[in-house]
Structure formats: C-alpha cells, structure tokens
Amino acid sequence: MLLFFLSATVTPVIASNLSNSVIQAQQTTTQLTNNAAKLYQSERYQEAVDAWKQAISAFVAQKDSLNQAMALSNLSLAHQKLGQWELAKKAIANSLALLKNQSQSKEEQKNLAQTLDIHGNLQREMGQATDALSTWQAATKIYEQIESSLAAQSKINQAQAMQDLGLYSRACKTLLEVVNVNIKADNCQDISLISSEELTNKLQAVATKTPTLTQIVGLRSLGELLRSIAQPERSLIFLETSLELAQKLNSSAEVAATHLSIGNTAQTLSETERVRRKRESNQEKALTAYDEVIRLTSSSTLRQQAQLNQLTLLLKLQDFDRAAQLWRSLFPQLTTLTPSHTGVYQQLNFAQSLIKLAFVGAGLSDMSGNKPIIQLNLPIQKSGNAKIQLPTFEQIEQLLIQATAQATTLGDKRAQAYALGYRGELHELAGKQNLSLAEQYTRQALSIATNFETPDIAYQMFWQLGRIHRANGNIPEAIAAYTKAYDALQSIRSDLVAINPEVQFSFRESVEPVYRQLVELDLEYASSLEKTGKPKDGTKYLTQARNAIESLQLAELNNFFREACVEANPQQIDRIDPKAAVIYPIIFPDRLEVLLSLPNRDPSLHTQKIPPAQLANTIESVQQSLIEPQSVVQEFLPQYQQLYDWLIQPLETELAKSQVKTLVFVLDGDLRNIPMAILRDRRSNKYLIEKYALGLTPGLQLLDPKPIADVEPKALAAGISKIRPNFAPHQGFEPLNNVQVELAQIQKLGLAAQEFLNEQFTSNQIKQAISDFRFPIVHLATHAQFSSVADDTFILAWDHRINVKQLGNLLQDNPIGREPIELLVLSACETASGDKRATLGLAGVAVRAGARSTLATLWAVQDESTAKFMGEFYRQIEQTRKTKIGSRAEAMRQAQLSLLQDKRYSHPHFWSPFVLVGNWQ
Known part of the structure; x- marks a missing residue:
C-alpha cells in the first residue's frame, strides 16, 4: 500500500491495486512505503528520499509501474521539501510519463489526478502560479469525471494559486463552492x-455537522481570503468555525494551521480597532494564537511562520525586548532554509x-521614508532598562543575498525583485555613503519588475529610487522617479489588494507616502522655480501636485472599500463652474501648503510655516467647541x-479678483474633521459661510456635474423616530422625535413621492421602491455613523444597520440607463468617537451611494434644529428650480444662515455641521 502526502492538510490516500503476482512481495514494499511515509511526516526528508528510492526499486523489480509512479510522485514531494527542484521535477515527470501509459480505469485516473496535484504544488513552490493553476484545474477535471467529492482539495489549491495571481473574486467563488455553507x-x-x-448563525449550523478535512481547510482558506480583502470580522467567523471542526476531528495539525490564520486576522483587527481595550484584546488574541501554533505544530514551516508573524506584531507594539529574543532564535533557522x-x-x-528592528529599535528612524539613517554600527542598544541585541547591517544583508540567490535558483522573478529591492532599501537607510549601492540594487530590482510586468513591485522600486535621488539632492531626477511610481500606482489602483500578502504591506506605510512625497517635491520645486524668476515653468509641477493629491483621495477610498469602486473622470474647474474656486490645503510635517485652483487661471501656491502640533491642537480645540x-x-x-x-486670508486677493461665489475644498488630514463654515474673518467678523457657498469633494475627478435646477423634484423620504427596545442594532441610539416634522415639511413642498417611517423603513422596502421608481432625491432621517472602517460606517434602518457597502447595493439597484441619485440627504449622522479619519466614511458613503452629491452632518445635532434646516x-432647492438661479451649495448656505x-x-454647534460632498451646483 502506498500513501500520498500532498500536504499536511490532505488526507493520505491509498495509491492503487497491487497485482496478484506480487502478493508475496507486498509485505516488503508495504514496509518500505510505510517507513518512507513516517520519515516524511517527521520532516526527515533526506531519509524519506532514500526510502522512496528503495520502494521505487522494489516496484521496478515487480514490474508494478502504477505503484512505481506513485512512489515517484511522493519522492518528488520529499525533494521539494529539500529544495531539490531539478530532482523534484525529474521525479514528477517520470511519474506522469508512467501514468499516461496506463489504461484509463477509474483507479488509474484517480492516481493521475493525485500526481497532478503534486505537480501543481511543485509549480507553485517554484513561483509558477499560472502553471500551477492550470495543472490543478486539470486534476479537478479528472476528479469530477470519476468522483466529484474528490475534487474539493484540488479546488482549494486552485483558489490559492488564484490568490497568488490576484484573482480574488475567482478564488472566493471557488472556495464558496467547496465549503457549501448555505x-x-x-x-x-x-x-x-x-x-x-446572520453569518455566525449560518456557520454555527455547519459546526454541528460531522467534520471533514476539506471542509476545515476550505473554511480556513476562505477566512484567509476574506482577511486579505479587508473583511477581518467575517474572516474571524469562518476561521473560528474551521477551528471548532478541527478540534472535533482531533487533528492537531489542522488546529495549529487554523490558529495561525486566527492570529493573523486578530492582528489585522487590532490595526483597525479604535477602542483601546478591544485593540489590546485583539493583540493578545493574536499573540496567544501564535503561541498555540508553536505549541501544537510538528511542522517547522508552520512554526516559523507563526514566529515571523509574532515578530511583526511585537515590533508594532514596540516590544523590542521580546522581539530581540525572537529574532535571535529565528535567525539560524531562516538562514539555513532550503530554496522554496x-x-x-x-x-x-x-x-x-x-x-x-535595527533602525526603529535603535531609535534612528520612524520608517516613514522621510528620514534616512546616517549610520548603522550599533548592534547593542537599550530598550527600556535592558540591553537588547539588534541585528547588524551585515546579518540583514547576508539574509537578503541568500534570498536573492534562492529566488534566482527557483526562477521566481517576483521574489528576486523584492529581495534586490530590500537590499537597496537597506543601503538607502544606511546613509549617504551607501546611496550608490542602494541605487544599484534598486535599478536591478526595477529591471526585473518592469521586464516582467509587475507594476505592484515596480512602483515601490521607483519610489525607492526617487528617495535615493532626493537624498543625493537630485530633485528633477527624484520627481521623475516619483512620477513613474505614481503612474504605476495609477495603473494598479484596482489591484492593490493583490500585492503579495506574504510580504508586509500597509496602505498607510507603502502607498500614501508615495503620493504625499511626490506632492511635496512638486511644490518645493515649483517654489524654487518661482524664486528664480520662472513661475511659468513651475505651473506643471503645481498641476501635477493637484492631480496627485486628488488621486490620493481616490486611493484612500479604494483602500477604504478594498476594491476599485472609485473611477476617475478628470474635470476642469472652469468647465464645471466658472464661479467656483477649489482649495487644496495640504498638511506637511513642518508647514501647511494651500493650493488654489481658479477658473481659467494657473494654480497658485501659498505656504504657511506652522508647527504640526499647533495645527493639530487648533483643529482639535475647534472640533471640541463645536460638538x-x-x-x-x-x-x-x-x-x-x-x-x-x-x-x-492668503487667498483673499485672488478670490476677490475672480469674483467666485463658491469655495470647494479638497481637505487633507485632520482638517476633514471640522466644517469650513466655521472659519471666521477677524476683520469683517463674518464666518466663511456668510461670505461664500461651500462644498467638499474628494476631488474634481469624481464629479459628474448637473445643476440642481434641472433636477425633477421627486424624493424618497424615510426615517426612524422610534428606537426598538432590546434590539441590538438600535442599542446606543436615542429617539428622533422631530423626524415626522422633517418628513412632513418635505411632503408639504410636494417633494416626497414616497415615504417610509419606522416599521416601513426596512432595507427591502427601500430597495424595492428604488427599483420600481426613479427618485432624484433620497432623504434618510435616521441615525448614521461614519468611520474610517467600512464595516463601522452604517445607516440605521428599522430591521438592521445598513453598512456602507450594503447602502451602495441598496441605492444603486437601478435599471440600466437610469440616471443616478442627484442628492442623498442624511440628516442625523455623526462621525465615530475617537476616530480621526472617520470622515473617510462620509466620503465613502457619498461615493458608494452613487449620488451626485450628499448632504450630511459631522456630528449629531438636536433634531428640532435639523428639521428647521x-x-x-x-424651500431653497424649490426656489432654485423655479428661477434657475442658485445651486445646492447656495441652498445649504441659506439654510445654515437661517439657523445662524x-x-x-x-x-x-447647530448650524455648522452640515456639509455637502460632491457636486455643489
């Protein structure tokens, strides 16, 4: 009897029939194969190779080509574990050759499919994900012809290859077919x-069933996929179900593997959690899960992965003492790995x-990309009161040299580019004297990344090259490199989630700085050109800075949803509204830059040297005073x-000359948390809202302009005035007693074509109404919360909380060709407490709803004043329709003045929180 060992997650299967002529030799071959299997499972791979070779010789002597093929397949697996890729390829090729000469019985087809599974594993381990996918698809096709239940593991393998290739949607669909969770x-x-x-309830039903290995692995794989596409809460639900089933099956290998996934998801949850207690709970959950992996697993690979992820978390927690102990135990293990x-x-x-660890632990860098290291000769540093040993430059470089060599041996171009790029980064951080080598390795990485069409790596390398040029004082070359990084990012906006999850990646650390640093370089260079009497030459750099800051806003929204739901549609300000100015305040560590874009004029730049703490404190003070x-x-x-x-104030002269009526802001950082209406002119003693109509937009690229005067006056009006007792989704919210007054005013003006109050306001009712009729205006008088996390951004309906993604699905369920919603009004919303980036959720709602403009509040306001507003x-909207004079922004301004x-x-507090996002006309 011969066993397959495709991976620790696959049930061993009997190879095939032994012929009667070799019955007497069966005991010998069984002993050989059993011994080889035990050696493989014990990770004694070289001894397993020798044992499989003995088994192969025995099967050759018996002229048993079928079992000879199976032994060759398992020999290939053992060679793979040793990184002996040529020998692994030779063994699997010989196995396939023998199997293809066999008859096509069901058992022989099954053996061929199992060998293809192993071949696919070899291809993936060599970085050939496309080939692996094709091979596993061929295996699945055979399984489905002979016994469809056998195809599950091969489909799970396919899903992994799809994720390697960034095909997340296909991977998810494949895994959903496997797990069958109803x-x-x-x-x-x-x-x-x-x-x-609902998801928890569905999966609890799955957990009551008899566990199977493929169900455990499928649920875990789906949980891992959900984590990678920014659904960590749902990821954890799938993973905990997988863990429960693995524990029922009493499989320590599967329990350990699932603990690893749970640790990774808990770590992700800790990064997005705003509440300190919950954040620390998730961090502790992650560390405990990694400890469980280390305790339970017999796999050195799984143990090392847990330790690596534990190290990543300890560094985020700045626990350098424990991190130092861990890296020292990992170093000898990872520097002696066989290539794979x-x-x-x-x-x-x-x-x-x-x-x-070397740079941050030594207190020499914040790893922001802004402050290169001057030196690295400090292997011993202090962490707290204890001395810790930090890795040396030489140790890190030796590790990267080895990774480069192994990636080259495997023919894995992506890994090769990463390894060379990280070596370049190491030299970049080591200081000015190393910049020449930093550039050399970075260019080598770029030559691979650009030749093999990997823009997700190329943008990182162009960014690195730009930093190196900047450190050398070559600003034009730096801008050129940053521009290439920016262009590469623009080409992969829809695929940022496909960046290899095995490589540490963070939007805040790896994407946002590219845009910000390009903007900073553009503005600095434009200023220097102006000082040398060449302001016209600086115009293109100001324009590029404006485009880059808008593109950052789009990228933030796509990262918020972790999918490319925001498409660019560049617009020129004078073509949109000749009476509007667009203002881009941009916050840098040492200053505030204000970029002004006026109709039919080149953009202008105004610099204010403001300490960051002063700006942040002022904004926070203003915010507290308003709430x-x-x-x-x-x-x-x-x-x-x-x-x-x-x-x-610095823009007043230009604004006066241009005679604009509306100011549109593309806000940055903490400025998003306060309404621009509150700004007050000390000379005229007027608030900004008394001088101009105001609007917000994530950028002109998102606009689809259409004046409100051309909009049909028909609204869907819905609201909740009562709160359901003992109903979890409604907990924490107060009744809105004036909602009925608010809706009645809309009815009185003849705007409301359909109204849904309290019990009538369910997601299904709204969805059906919007599907049946076109409503240019949708007014929702209910509690809503904006957050920097998509799942925590929601609108309260009678039956549940409608999150921002569900809202988009709800409001955009329009027949093809129907015009989008012109105006979405959310009259009782607020930003999540303690979330400085919560207004990202407001922009997310505005975009996801598909409305041309969204009117909302930044904090909860007494609903009586809201009703009056x-x-x-x-009334102002209706007047604008009749006279064809005015705009949405002007209507909002007049409503705010009525409160003021x-x-x-x-x-x-009452009149300033109202903001208009999107089209202001």
Whole structure:
C-alpha cells in the first residue's frame, strides 16, 4: 500500500491495486512505503528520499509501474521539501510519463489526478502560479469525471494559486463552492452584505455537522481570503468555525494551521480597532494564537511562520525586548532554509522585520521614508532598562543575498525583485555613503519588475529610487522617479489588494507616502522655480501636485472599500463652474501648503510655516467647541480666526479678483474633521459661510456635474423616530422625535413621492421602491455613523444597520440607463468617537451611494434644529428650480444662515455641521 502526502492538510490516500503476482512481495514494499511515509511526516526528508528510492526499486523489480509512479510522485514531494527542484521535477515527470501509459480505469485516473496535484504544488513552490493553476484545474477535471467529492482539495489549491495571481473574486467563488455553507453569496462582495449575526448563525449550523478535512481547510482558506480583502470580522467567523471542526476531528495539525490564520486576522483587527481595550484584546488574541501554533505544530514551516508573524506584531507594539529574543532564535533557522517559494518569502518577511528592528529599535528612524539613517554600527542598544541585541547591517544583508540567490535558483522573478529591492532599501537607510549601492540594487530590482510586468513591485522600486535621488539632492531626477511610481500606482489602483500578502504591506506605510512625497517635491520645486524668476515653468509641477493629491483621495477610498469602486473622470474647474474656486490645503510635517485652483487661471501656491502640533491642537480645540452646544463661542473665536488666517486670508486677493461665489475644498488630514463654515474673518467678523457657498469633494475627478435646477423634484423620504427596545442594532441610539416634522415639511413642498417611517423603513422596502421608481432625491432621517472602517460606517434602518457597502447595493439597484441619485440627504449622522479619519466614511458613503452629491452632518445635532434646516434647504432647492438661479451649495448656505440668525440655534454647534460632498451646483 502506498500513501500520498500532498500536504499536511490532505488526507493520505491509498495509491492503487497491487497485482496478484506480487502478493508475496507486498509485505516488503508495504514496509518500505510505510517507513518512507513516517520519515516524511517527521520532516526527515533526506531519509524519506532514500526510502522512496528503495520502494521505487522494489516496484521496478515487480514490474508494478502504477505503484512505481506513485512512489515517484511522493519522492518528488520529499525533494521539494529539500529544495531539490531539478530532482523534484525529474521525479514528477517520470511519474506522469508512467501514468499516461496506463489504461484509463477509474483507479488509474484517480492516481493521475493525485500526481497532478503534486505537480501543481511543485509549480507553485517554484513561483509558477499560472502553471500551477492550470495543472490543478486539470486534476479537478479528472476528479469530477470519476468522483466529484474528490475534487474539493484540488479546488482549494486552485483558489490559492488564484490568490497568488490576484484573482480574488475567482478564488472566493471557488472556495464558496467547496465549503457549501448555505449562504446567499456568489462572491466575497456578497459576503460583505451579510450581517455578522446572520453569518455566525449560518456557520454555527455547519459546526454541528460531522467534520471533514476539506471542509476545515476550505473554511480556513476562505477566512484567509476574506482577511486579505479587508473583511477581518467575517474572516474571524469562518476561521473560528474551521477551528471548532478541527478540534472535533482531533487533528492537531489542522488546529495549529487554523490558529495561525486566527492570529493573523486578530492582528489585522487590532490595526483597525479604535477602542483601546478591544485593540489590546485583539493583540493578545493574536499573540496567544501564535503561541498555540508553536505549541501544537510538528511542522517547522508552520512554526516559523507563526514566529515571523509574532515578530511583526511585537515590533508594532514596540516590544523590542521580546522581539530581540525572537529574532535571535529565528535567525539560524531562516538562514539555513532550503530554496522554496515559501522559504524565500519567509526570508523576505524576516528581512523586513530585521530592518525595522535595527533602525526603529535603535531609535534612528520612524520608517516613514522621510528620514534616512546616517549610520548603522550599533548592534547593542537599550530598550527600556535592558540591553537588547539588534541585528547588524551585515546579518540583514547576508539574509537578503541568500534570498536573492534562492529566488534566482527557483526562477521566481517576483521574489528576486523584492529581495534586490530590500537590499537597496537597506543601503538607502544606511546613509549617504551607501546611496550608490542602494541605487544599484534598486535599478536591478526595477529591471526585473518592469521586464516582467509587475507594476505592484515596480512602483515601490521607483519610489525607492526617487528617495535615493532626493537624498543625493537630485530633485528633477527624484520627481521623475516619483512620477513613474505614481503612474504605476495609477495603473494598479484596482489591484492593490493583490500585492503579495506574504510580504508586509500597509496602505498607510507603502502607498500614501508615495503620493504625499511626490506632492511635496512638486511644490518645493515649483517654489524654487518661482524664486528664480520662472513661475511659468513651475505651473506643471503645481498641476501635477493637484492631480496627485486628488488621486490620493481616490486611493484612500479604494483602500477604504478594498476594491476599485472609485473611477476617475478628470474635470476642469472652469468647465464645471466658472464661479467656483477649489482649495487644496495640504498638511506637511513642518508647514501647511494651500493650493488654489481658479477658473481659467494657473494654480497658485501659498505656504504657511506652522508647527504640526499647533495645527493639530487648533483643529482639535475647534472640533471640541463645536460638538458641545454649551461651549462659550467667544472663547473659541481666536481659533476660528486662526484657521481663517491660515487657509483663506492668503487667498483673499485672488478670490476677490475672480469674483467666485463658491469655495470647494479638497481637505487633507485632520482638517476633514471640522466644517469650513466655521472659519471666521477677524476683520469683517463674518464666518466663511456668510461670505461664500461651500462644498467638499474628494476631488474634481469624481464629479459628474448637473445643476440642481434641472433636477425633477421627486424624493424618497424615510426615517426612524422610534428606537426598538432590546434590539441590538438600535442599542446606543436615542429617539428622533422631530423626524415626522422633517418628513412632513418635505411632503408639504410636494417633494416626497414616497415615504417610509419606522416599521416601513426596512432595507427591502427601500430597495424595492428604488427599483420600481426613479427618485432624484433620497432623504434618510435616521441615525448614521461614519468611520474610517467600512464595516463601522452604517445607516440605521428599522430591521438592521445598513453598512456602507450594503447602502451602495441598496441605492444603486437601478435599471440600466437610469440616471443616478442627484442628492442623498442624511440628516442625523455623526462621525465615530475617537476616530480621526472617520470622515473617510462620509466620503465613502457619498461615493458608494452613487449620488451626485450628499448632504450630511459631522456630528449629531438636536433634531428640532435639523428639521428647521431641512425645511429651509428644500424651500431653497424649490426656489432654485423655479428661477434657475442658485445651486445646492447656495441652498445649504441659506439654510445654515437661517439657523445662524435664529437666537435659539446661533451657536455653531447647530448650524455648522452640515456639509455637502460632491457636486455643489
């Protein structure tokens, strides 16, 4: 009897029939194969190779070509574990040759499929994901012809290859077919539309069934995929179900493998959690899960992966003492690995951690890409009161040299480019004296990345080359390299999630700085050209900076959803509105730059040297004063005036000359958390809203302009005035007693074609109404929360919380060719407490809803004042329709002024939180 050992996650299968003529020799061959199997399972791979060779010789002597082929396949697996790729390829080729000469019985076809599974594993380990996918597809086809239940593992393998290739949607569809969990989902986007409660209930039903290995592995694979596409909460639900089944099966190998995945998902959750207690709980959960892997597994590869991920987390926690102990235990293991796809990426991951530990642990860098290291001769540094040993430059470089050599041996071009690029980064950080070598290795990485069409790697290498040029003082060359990085990023906006998950990657660390640093270089160079009397030459750099900051806003939104839902449609300001100016405040560590774009004029730049702490403190003070209606306005006027002086006063002359009526802001950083209406001119004692109509936009590239005067006055109006007791989705919210007044005003103006109040306001009711009729205006008078996390951005319906992705599905369920919603109004929303990037959720709602413009509030306001605001707003909209004079922004301005001039609501808390995102016309 001969066993297959495709991986630790596959049930060993009996190879095939032994003929009667070799019955007497069966005991000998069985002993040989059993011995080889035990040696393989014990990770004594060289001894397993010798044992398989003995078994092969025995089968040759018996003229048993079928079992000879199976032994050759298992021999290939053992060679793979040793990194003996040529021998592994030779063994699998000989096996396939023998099997293809066999008759086509069911058993022989099954053996061929199993050998193809092993061949696919070899191809993937050599970095040949496309070939592996094709091979596993061929195996699946055979399984489905002879016994469809056998195809599950091969489909799971296919899904892994698809993920390697960035084919996440196909991978998800494949895994959903395998796990068969009775949920209404054809892809991962559908899973995001299912509430966590419903998903948990569905999977609890799965956990009660008899566990199978393929179900355990399939659920784990789907959980891992969901984590990689920014659905960590749902990832954890699948993983915990997989763990429960693995524990029922009493499989320590599967329990360990699932703990690794749970640790990775918990680490991801900790990165997005705003509440400190929950964040620390997820961090502890991750560390505990990694400890469980180390305790349970007999696989050195799995143990090393757990330790590597544990090291990554310890560095994020700045626990350098424990990190130092861990890296020292890992170093001898990872520097003696045999070449393999898995091994090379483990070395690359380890090298990234060592670079961070060496530089950040030594207090020499924040790894932001802004402050290159001057020196690295400090193997011993202090962490707290204890001395720790940090990795040396030589140790890290030796690891990267080895990774490069192994990637070259494997023919894995992606890994080769990464290894050379990280070596370049190491030399870049080592200081000015190493920049020549840094450039050399970076260019070598680029030659591979560009030749093999890997823009996700190429952009990182162009960015690195730009930093090196900048450090050398070659600013034009730096801008050229950054521009190529920017262009490469633009080409892969839809594929950023496909960046190899085995390599440490973060949008905040690896994408956002590319845009910001390009903008910084463009602005600095434009300023230098102006100072030398060449302002016209600087115009193209100002224009590029403007485009880059808008592209960053789009990239942030795509990262928010972790899918390319935002498409660019560049617009020129004068073609949109000749009476509007667009203002781009851009925050840098040492200054505030304000870029002004006026119709039919070149952009202009205004620089304010402001310490970052002063700007942040001013913004925070203003925000607190606005949220609290009892604050004394006079005490905060200096801050409102200071913001005006920074953002508007330098532009006043140009604004006056241009006679614009509307100011549109593309805001940056913490400025997004406060309304621009509050800025106050100290000379005229007027708020900005008293001087101009105001709008916000993530960028002109998103606009689809259409004046409100041309919009049909028909609205879908829905709201919730009551809160359901003992209903979890409604917990934490107060009744909105004036919602009925608000909706009645819309009805009175003849705008509401359909109304849904309380029990009628369910997602299905709204979806059906929007599907049946076209509503240019959708007004939702209900609680809503904006957050920097998509799953925490929601609108409260009677039946559940509609998250931002579900909202898009709800509001855009239009027949083909129907015009999008013109105006979405959310009258009782607020930003999540403690989330400085929460307004990203507002932009996300505005974009995902598919509405041309969205009117919302930045914080919860007394619903009586909101009702008055909304009544005036819609009266202004109706007046604009009749006179063809005015705009959405002007209607909002007049509604805000009506509150400002009412003594009951003159406090900025009541009139300033309303913002208009998108088309302001």
